[in-house]
Amino acid sequence: MKMFTKSRLMAVIATSAALSMALAGCSNPTADSSSESDTGAQDYWPTATQKLDGVELTMWVAQNSNKIPVKVVSDFEKATGATVKLETIPDPYEQNVQTKTTTGDTPDLAFWQPTQSMLAGFIAQDKLQKLDNAPWVDNYTDGIADAGGVVDGTRYAALVSTPPVMGVFYNKKVFEKAGITDIPKGWDGYVEAAKKIKDADIDGVESPLFEMGGSQWGTQYSVQIQLAEAAQDGLWDRVNSGKEKFTDDTIQTAISNYKSLFDEGLYNKKRWFRQGYR
Known part of the structure; x- marks a missing residue:
């Protein structure tokens, strides 16, 4: 043939x-x-x-x-x-x-x-x-x-299995101990849940958030999750054409929000709340 x-x-x-x-x-x-x-x-x-x-x-x-x-x-x-x-x-x-x-x-x-x-x-x-x-x-x-x-x-392409997605895995038992009864929605809900876990001072939970940041490339996901709607509205086309910059409000705000999680001591000591590539 x-x-x-x-x-x-x-x-x-x-x-x-x-x-x-x-x-x-x-x-x-x-x-x-x-x-x-x-x-x-x-x-x-x-x-x-x-x-x-x-x-x-x-x-x-x-x-x-x-x-x-x-x-x-x-x-x-x-x-x-x-x-x-x-x-x-x-x-x-x-x-x-x-x-x-x-x-x-x-x-x-x-x-x-x-x-x-x-x-x-x-x-x-x-x-x-x-x-x-x-x-x-x-x-x-x-x-x-x-x-x-x-x-x-x-x-030009054939997709075989579920395309990779960005998302968050969470520990149900830790949520229960922190008094979180509903799944967080949006970035603000995500941050609020992390703070509740930290404030609950749960035995064995040193920090509420974890990501595979050691290899560095995974650190993009907290930022990209925040930019999902903007991406649908053509954000990256505007960036690639020079109409918008990484230092403009949309992307810079997402980066600043991500940095604030570290500043508040919410990240990366135990895997109770893991974010990243799935």
């Missing part, structure tokens, strides 16, 4: 992408068709379990996520007879991937952030296979199909 109609096309997928879905997209012989007349061919997709005996595929994965696709790769190999090699690219993943693809070294599939800005460079180089009209999109939970991977109306 002819896998690609271009030379080594690369299907880019999110860090929580469905390998079997993406591979089905890669085997679409019409993805590079320039004909507008044959609509039947344009909409053709092989089945997810189509036999691919003898086909060998390479998928690039990051060091911190190279276990995510193992199960779906195994299932896909059993269902199709294809062989998928997972190749871990050293950190910093994004920079190394971009360097390799610029020199002509491309995989069949790769983990990637499916945002418009992150996909733009690959789209400009015409290195992504289009996944339009993919039948598996209808199997997504409502709202997931729009979570990423679509640029200017064209789909």
Whole structure:
């Protein structure tokens, strides 16, 4: 079976992408068709379990996520007879991937952030296979199909499992001892709950909040959670275009709010209230 109609096309997928879905997209012989007349061919997709005996595929994965696709790769190999090699690219993943693809070294599939800005460079180089009209999109939970991977109306990514989200885990027993009966809502409720836990002076609880800040990259989440609504309203587009700065009120306020949690002694001694990447 002819896998690609271009030379080594690369299907880019999110860090929580469905390998079997993406591979089905890669085997679409019409993805590079320039004909507008044959609509039947344009909409053709092989089945997810189509036999691919003898086909060998390479998928690039990051060091911190190279276990995510193992199960779906195994299932896909059993269902199709294809062989998928997972190749871990050293950190910093994004920079190394971009360097390799610029020199002509491309995989069949790769983990990637499916945002418009992150996909733009690959789209400009015409290195992504289009996944339009993919039948598996209808199997997504409502709202997931729009979570990423679509640029200017064209789909370039396949999401596999639940996309990473930002949120908070909490200890129910500690909440009970602090007299917190309702789940906090919004940033103010979050801070109020942390203060109640601190004031309750619960035995064994040295501080109410914890985050995986030792590796530094996780410290972005308290700030980004506060900016969620602003991001939906185009905050990062304004920042990227120079219309808004990190030092302007919106982002600076979120950073100051985050810093205040440390100033008030609310952070990082025990894992009773853990925040971060999930």
